[in-house]
Amino acid sequence: MTNTNGTASGLTRRSLLASGAAMLATPMLSRRAFAQATELTMLAWYGHAEPDIVAEFEAENNVKFVPKYYTGGDNMLGLISQSPPGTFDVILSDAEYVTALNEAGYVEELDPNDYAIADYFPEFQNFPGNWKDGKLFSLITRFGFLGVAYNTDALTEAQASSYNVFWDPKLTGKVGHFDWHLPNLGQISLLNGNATPYDIDEAAWQAVKEKTMSLRPQVGGFFDYGGTFSSLNDGQMLAFCGIGDWITGVLQKNGAKVSTAIPEEGGLQWSECFSIGKGSAKADLAKKWIQYITSAKGQAKSAQMAAYPALIPNQKGWEVLNASNPDEAKRQGMLIGEPNVMDLIRSGRIHYRQWPIQQDLETWNDFWSEYKGA
């Protein structure tokens, strides 16, 4: 018998209409499902609320992150100070700005018992700035080292193992600066032999300024985030001051011939910490996020962030990373039972990047502007 109402594939008009209606309704249903997800605002550097990091947490908790990305700690503080309390549920901050966040009352106190701090390497369990008067206000989630970033076709690792390489005549016009005074001047301070690069007296500060000025003829440019990537990637700059694997690691993954060496004079450490914004109406969910991203699983994910890779302070996170992506664990030096990045910290070669202690931040910044204009 022939079905006169059916199509060649056996679909009836009714089933076709039903499927059509279902298809048309799908966006509405998904929109409804989307609308039901709780929004969690995150103030962070670019990458922290991207799908490679937050998708799993969002799915598990029916949450939708609403990121507000900033470029630099000053920008972050500006955004917070100009927003009413409770605007940001989760705040990611560079370690040197954590104290300012806390002093300005922009973050909630955390309960240390809520987090897997015991899983952290001992060096990070009482991380400076995270605690004040025995109270916890933020938790370090990732970190990295700053050293000599270099083009591997132009320099060997041995050559890049001293900041003096920046003065190499073959690099004239080929030395780039990441345009921020703190990491650059900190590195020159290390080269000058200051054991505490940011805690230097007036004489040492003068010496840092003179040494920095002597580098000026070598400099090919001062670059922001995007410019740093492109100038290293296309070989326009062959050595870079003020950056580390957070830039070269991304380029390496994409096949660029660049790397970062931690010089014999020592390297700097940048660190990122999570806090809960003051007055957050979703503090419980924010806490859940910090628990997730500081857990072993979250840490392994964070180490491989697409935007920029980083080292992680959670030992169990290292185990997960070594099991799931041993190549990346090896590339970043997070190997268990073998020489690894913790050796660098324990040998005293790594120093925290921080605000100058004996000079104003403004003094350093003013000199940086003069240096650029010289």
Added chain:
Amino acid sequence: MRRPISLYGLTFSLPLLIWQVLFFVFPLVFLVALSFWTVKNFVMRPDFDTVNWTTMYGRTVFWQAYGTTLALAAAASVLTSVLAFPAAYAVAFKLSDTSRRWAVFLMVIPFFTSYLVRVYSWQTFLSDNGIINVILSWIGLGPFVMLNTVGATMIGYLTLSFPLVVLLQLFSLVFIDRTLIEAAHNMRCGRLRTVFEVVIPSARTGLVIAALFCFILSFGDFVSPVYLGGGEPTTLSILITDTTKSGQQWPRAAVIALTMIGTLMVVAFVAVKFAYKGKSK
């Protein structure tokens, strides 16, 4: 005699007035007020302190950046005007009406794409391993350092303002009274002399306004000095970003911004005065 303002006229001019007050006068007044605020521990506080003005005006780097920016913008205006004039002249006097319409359309096309993207694409051409150096290497030349130089910054300024300057010059040239040119030719005035003694003086207003627009765009541009000039020499726009990285020093950035606005107003006033000098009303 001046006409009284009618309700009809007011109705049509009111939206513009409201727009100007909301988006120009208010922000400008706020910027002036901001320049007297103070910053403590990264927090700006309303105040009336001249410290930001004395600090910025007392810094050598500020005046260096000011001189650099002024010189770069002036050079860009001259260079762009000189390069744009033959193009505008050709379109105005040598092309048919149809071809002229196409030329105008082609001049408008660059505005369809992002200026930032256009500047980034220049990096592909100008870098040591870029397209230009690769081509030069085929004939045994180079590589020449072009990226992160003042020359590259100038190319960026040209990218920004060249089409606009050509259009403004063109609109000025097409309205020149052709009988003046014919009269010059009849009096045995050579082609080149006609251009300098008849065409340019007749189109002076448009040519000066075009150069002024180029100056304004180049003076405040941040993209080219950073992405093609490699951030050096420091321009005022770069100094603004540097200043804000020093513990939320927006009030000092406001001082720089106000100095830039003041400079542009003076330059615009002088340019307009020169453009209309000797013109009857």
